[in-house]
Amino acid sequence: MEKKLYILGTGTANVSKYVNTSCVLDNGKELFLTDGTGGTDILHCFDKMYLDWHRLHHAFLSHEHTDHFLGMVWVIRMIAEYLELDDYEGDFFLYGHSEVLDKIKAVCRMILKKRSQEYLDRRIFFVPIFDHEERKILDYTFTFFDIESTKARQFGYHLQWEDGTRFAFAGDEPLSPNGEKYCDQVDWLLQEAFCLYDEEPLYHAYQYSHQTVKEAAEIAERNHVKNLILWHTEDGTFGQRRELYTKEAGKYFHGNIWVPDDGDLIEL
Ligand SMILES: [Zn+2]
Numbered sequence: 001m002e003k004k005l006y007i008l009g010t011g012t013a014n015v016s017k018y019v020n021t022s023c024v025l026d027n028g029k030e031l032f033l034t035d036g037t038g039g040t041d042i043l044h045c046f047d048k049m050y051l052d053w054h055r056l057h058h059a060f061l062s063h064e065h066t067d068h069f070l071g072m073v074w075v076i077r078m079i080a081e082y083l084e085l086d087d088y089e090g091d092f093f094l095y096g097h098s099e100v101l102d103k104i105k106a107v108c109r110m111i112l113k114k115r116s117q118e119y120l121d122r123r124i125f126f127v128p129i130f131d132h133e134e135r136k137i138l139d140y141t142f143t144f145f146d147i148e149s150t151k152a153r154q155f156g157y158h159l160q161w162e163d164g165t166r167f168a169f170a171g172d173e174p175l176s177p178n179g180e181k182y183c184d185q186v187d188w189l190l191q192e193a194f195c196l197y198d199e200e201p202l203y204h205a206y207q208y209s210h211q212t213v214k215e216a217a218e219i220a221e222r223n224h225v226k227n228l229i230l231w232h233t234e235d236g237t238f239g240q241r242r243e244l245y246t247k248e249a250g251k252y253f254h255g256n257i258w259v260p261d262d263g264d265l266i267e268l
Contacts, residue, residue, distance in 0.1 A: 003027050003161065003268040005188075007260040008045035009037050010231040012172075012194060012210075013067035017235035019044075019262050020067035021172065023190070024051055027161075030138050033059035034169055036071030043074060048263060053078055054088060058137050061096040062171050063154035064103050076108055076124055080116035083123050091123050095135070095144070097155050098128040129155065131178070148176040151209055158182035167268065172232045174211040175219050188268060189225045191216045192232035196248055203234050213245050217253035229258040229266070 004026040009019025020038040022045070024031050033056060036042050046053065056079070061072050072094070082088035094101070105126055109117060120126075129135065131146040143158045147170065156171040156179050167188040170179055175191070183189050194210035195203040205212050213230060220228040230245055237244050242259040249257045258266060 003165075005229075005266040005268055006045075006049050006051060007231070007262065007264045007266065008049070009041060009262050010233060010260060011067075011235055011262075012232055013038065013065065015233075015235040017238045018233075020071070021192075021232045022068075022071065024049075024056075025138075025159075025167075025268075026051075026055075027138055027140075029055070030058065031056045032138055033075065035060070035062055035068040036073070036075055038067045039070045040074055042071035043078065045263070049265070053082060057090055057092055059092075059094050060157065060169075061094060061100050061104060062156065062169075063149070063152050064100050065152060065172075068172070069100070069104065072104060073107055073111070076104070076120075077112055077116060079124060080112065080119045083119045084115055088123075091125060093125050093127050093137075095127045095129050095137070097130070097146070097153055099153050101126040101128055131155075143182060145179050145182055146176075147171040147173055147179045149173050149209065156182075158186070165268065173209050174215060180219065180223065183219070183223045183225065185224045185226075187226045188229065189220055189223070189227070190229045190231065191219065193230040193245060193249075194232065195234045196237070196244060199234075199236070202236070213248040214252055217249040217251070217257075220249075220255060221253045225253075225255055227256045227258060228253055229260065231260065 006024040008022040011018025019041040022037040129144040166186040193213040194205035197212040197214040245259040
């Protein structure tokens, strides 16, 4: 069955012209959400892209930073709302490393209404995942890995589906050797590209442990990746981003380059 990747948002934390990074994998039956955007944007995105909350039972939270974390609180609130209305079949599972799960659970316990909280750990489950751990989710084999961030602990994942197609989500920092081994010859690699190489002094990508389009493309090239999706970018190139990023990535990478806009749909 054909898989689709809904790109909800593509911007870094500090943007105002894009939604923060988040995507949904759709296998035709169920959805798998990666990160939550920075807030209520997630609700607008689901609405705009006709994504059905009732098909969402699995989500992954990479790390605790605002632009990934806060929207996930809204996701949990939304699922709890449907549960309260007796309008949600099955359970909801949020995967993440133990620290990020402790934090989101604490926030939910502090700010969600009491009736929503009743579903935490009863119908809404927080599932800790570990470095190199394999799990069957949506019938596919997911392998989670620690990207070895020096800022806040962060995980990515590798996923393989029935026809052998392989997809990797590398988080929002440069790939560490621990993560890079899962990206070797993948069909799809979702990687951050904070800004163009020449504009690094303007955006301080390296200072904040990020990488430019050039480094993202070089990693994809040396791993013989087929399709490179670039996201988690600045918004100063708004309107020209696809053209500029594709041009720069093409100097270092010979596979297919995707620079999606918010709301784009990629057929995998
Ligand atoms: Zn981020």
